Amino acid sequence: MLRSLLVAAMLCLTLPAAAALAQSEEDAAALAAMSDKSLSKLPAKKVFGGQKLPTRSMKARAIGSYAKGCMAGGKALAVDGPAWQVMRLSRNRNWGHPKLVALVERLAIEAKEKDGWNGLLVGDLAQPRGGPMLSGHASHQVGLDADVWLTPMPNRTLTRREREDISAKLVVKDRQTMDYKVWTEAHARLLKRAASYDEVARLFVHPPIKAELCKWATGDRAWLGKVRPYYGHNYHFHIRINCPAGSTTCKNQAPARPKDGTGCGEELAYWMGDVPWVPKKKPDPNAKPPKPAPPLTLAALPAECRAVVTAE
Numbered sequence: 001m002l003r004s005l006l007v008a009a010m011l012c013l014t015l016p017a018a019a020a021l022a023q024s025e026e027d028a029a030a031l032a033a034m035s036d037k038s039l040s041k042l043p044a045k046k047v048f049g050g051q052k053l054p055t056r057s058m059k060a061r062a063i064g065s066y067a068k069g070c071m072a073g074g075k076a077l078a079v080d081g082p083a084w085q086v087m088r089l090s091r092n093r094n095w096g097h098p099k100l101v102a103l104v105e106r107l108a109i110e111a112k113e114k115d116g117w118n119g120l121l122v123g124d125l126a127q128p129r130g131g132p133m134l135s136g137h138a139s140h141q142v143g144l145d146a147d148v149w150l151t152p153m154p155n156r157t158l159t160r161r162e163r164e165d166i167s168a169k170l171v172v173k174d175r176q177t178m179d180y181k182v183w184t185e186a187h188a189r190l191l192k193r194a195a196s197y198d199e200v201a202r203l204f205v206h207p208p209i210k211a212e213l214c215k216w217a218t219g220d221r222a223w224l225g226k227v228r229p230y231y232g233h234n235y236h237f238h239i240r241i242n243c244p245a246g247s248t249t250c251k252n253q254a255p256a257r258p259k260d261g262t263g264c265g266e267e268l269a270y271w272m273g274d275v276p277w278v279p280k281k282k283p284d285p286n287a288k289p290p291k292p293a294p295p296l297t298l299a300a301l302p303a304e305c306r307a308v309v310t311a312e
Helices: 002-011 015-021 025-033 034-040 044-049 098-114 162-166 185-196 205-216 222-226 266-272 303-311
Strands: 059-063 068-072 084-085 121-123 145-149 200-205 227-231 236-241
Touching: 002 098, 025 303, 044 145, 044 303, 059 303, 068 236, 068 303, 084 098, 084 162, 098 121, 098 185, 098 236, 185 200, 185 205, 185 222, 185 236, 200 205, 205 222, 205 227, 222 227, 227 266
Parallel strands: 084 121, 200 227
Antiparallel strands: 059 068, 121 145, 145 236, 200 236
16 A cells, blocks of 8 residues: 555655655655556656665666766765865765766865865765756766866865855856956866866866966866866866766767867857857747746656666
8 A cells, every 4th residue: 555655656746755755665666666657757857856875786887878867876975075075965966976986086185185275175976876856957867977166175174054055156257257366276287187087078167267278288288178168167167977887878978079189279269259158049028938848757768767766
């Protein structure tokens, strides 16, 4: 009877109910008891957003693509480390493939030892089992993406409340101009270090940050090819690593191959110009608002993701 009630509840979940139900093994059993057809119709972000723990019975694997997939065998980045602190703990997004967690730990320690950082403040990685999130990111679904703040870690342990309330500092004034009252060479050294790791496929930053790095870099500039300008990365940078060995159904992003080898030419000029920022057509004030897209269901994700949400 309990299992039947849980199944029925999963079909019409509210967000708080999803969060509460997903904490129990009974929930996984209820999902497992559903037919594949019924399971496939569930809203993916509610199912994955409600998971509080990783799979225990599956080996670590990234499944699918960065913006359409899930993760088995996720590992938590410790909320406090020798050179990092995790922010926004209420989101429970400090999970990732073990390879990603190891890379973030390495970056934090090396940045403290060699780049003049007291430590790193780490934002979102992924949910315990990856998948679409209840809010925010389109990517971060397979445990291979991590956001790192461009605000240095303070020389004390932040409280849980502070980790919810403190805002990161913008290092740019606008989409074309750096704020040199905030930006330092230590920021450039940190980004170069992250982009230089072999495992890293991309680093996403705000366009003027890319332009600043292009002016700053000397010697071997090949690492700049991995640094891509993109919207919204004015207070943090986004690390994306390649699919790890053993993740046979993980889909890598195409290798970064900018025309000039660095992305400091034509590609950067595009992002520093108006085209990406100005709408092609002015919105019609009299037009009816478009209907919201239907929620992404589990059917839209790789079939293996249905096994991930039902596993213990």
